[in-house]
Amino acid sequence: MTESITTDRRATERQTPERRRQPREPFVEFQDVFKKYGPKAVLRGATLKVYRGEVLVILGGSGTGKSVTLRHMLGLEAPDSGRVFVEEEDITDLPEEDLYRVRKKFGMLFQSGALFDSMTVFENVAFPLREHTDMSEDEIARAVREKLELVHLPNTEHLMPVDLSGGMRKRVGLARSIVLDPQVILYDEPTTGLDPITSQKINELIVDLQTKLSVTSVVVTHDIQSAFSVGDRIAFLNQGVFEWVGTMDAARDSDHPKLREFLKASAVVAAQPSK
Numbered sequence: 001m002t003e004s005i006t007t008d009r010r011a012t013e014r015q016t017p018e019r020r021r022q023p024r025e026p027f028v029e030f031q032d033v034f035k036k037y038g039p040k041a042v043l044r045g046a047t048l049k050v051y052r053g054e055v056l057v058i059l060g061g062s063g064t065g066k067s068v069t070l071r072h073m074l075g076l077e078a079p080d081s082g083r084v085f086v087e088e089e090d091i092t093d094l095p096e097e098d099l100y101r102v103r104k105k106f107g108m109l110f111q112s113g114a115l116f117d118s119m120t121v122f123e124n125v126a127f128p129l130r131e132h133t134d135m136s137e138d139e140i141a142r143a144v145r146e147k148l149e150l151v152h153l154p155n156t157e158h159l160m161p162v163d164l165s166g167g168m169r170k171r172v173g174l175a176r177s178i179v180l181d182p183q184v185i186l187y188d189e190p191t192t193g194l195d196p197i198t199s200q201k202i203n204e205l206i207v208d209l210q211t212k213l214s215v216t217s218v219v220v221t222h223d224i225q226s227a228f229s230v231g232d233r234i235a236f237l238n239q240g241v242f243e244w245v246g247t248m249d250a251a252r253d254s255d256h257p258k259l260r261e262f263l264k265a266s267a268v269v270a271a272q273p274s275k
């Protein structure tokens with residue numbers, strides 16, 4: 001062993017034998033996806049599988065196309081070429097009215113959090129239920145309470161977003177993104193802009209929700225400590241392709257030069273070269 005490993009091992013410990021035995025069924029699949037904006041080629045043959053029940057971390061530098069990748073999963077963007085599948089359904093050319101059904105499978109925690117500042121915490125979390133279901137007020141109240149408890153924010157229904165810390169706002173956003181009981185949760189930079197302790201609490205929450213809700217999670221980040229504390233696997237996005245995909249342990253031991261450089265920058269592997 002020539003590398004010192006400085007990150008925690010929880011993600012590895014969560015790989016129980018049962019979990020490893022589960023059939024490897026892709027929930028989302030990208031096949032050779034290309035996407036340009038004007039002259040700028042962002043995705044250039046991106047191929048990826050997100051397996052049911054895993055936490056896949058998409059790691060990559062700023063502006064590499066991580067958010068663009070999430071938007072393709074939701075059908076908010078269509079590729080110029082290549083295919084996107086969700087539960088084996090090809091969603092690449094689906095019309096908007098069919099995409100609605102696909103999007104219901106996903107909960108998305110946006111980078112900005114994007115709470116409605118003029119609404120209470122309760123109304124923020126209730127919003128998707130009012131938009132997309134015909135639940136009664138009692139049912140809505142129950143669902144909102146349940147989700148706020150899951151993100152460890154009980155009894156905050158009456159607060160306004162302005163009363164909340166950055167970490168609490170993220171958690172309200174998260175309660176809202178799971179209120180329709182999605183099968184997949186997409187997190188776009190969930191810890192960016194938060195202090196280390198608050199970030200760690202969000203990481204723990206991601207792991208906790210994964211277990212309690214039996215969901216599949218995709219976590220986009222450039223925060224490597226966060227990646228290692230939540231992820232089962234890493235997909236390293238560089239120059240428009242997923243250049244390296246594998247388990248967290250394999251990532252630590254990988255000799256892929258750019259991935260190593262990325263990990264070294266945050267001391268996940270030792271800066272000293274291996275003998």
Ligand SMILES: Nc1ncnc2c1ncn2[C@@H]1O[C@H](COP(=O)(O)OP(=O)(O)O)[C@@H](O)[C@H]1O
Pocket residue numbers: 037038040042060061062063064065066067068069
């Ligand atoms: N709708 C758009 N129009 C033009 N350019 C875009 C659009 N969406 C993304 N881009 C460009 O694509 C690149 C990747 O964006 P993004 O996925 O947001 O990066 P990140 O990896 O930081 O999330 C950026 O250079 C961005 O400017």
Ligand SMILES: [Mg+2]
Pocket residue numbers: 066067068111188189
């Ligand atoms: Mg982004």
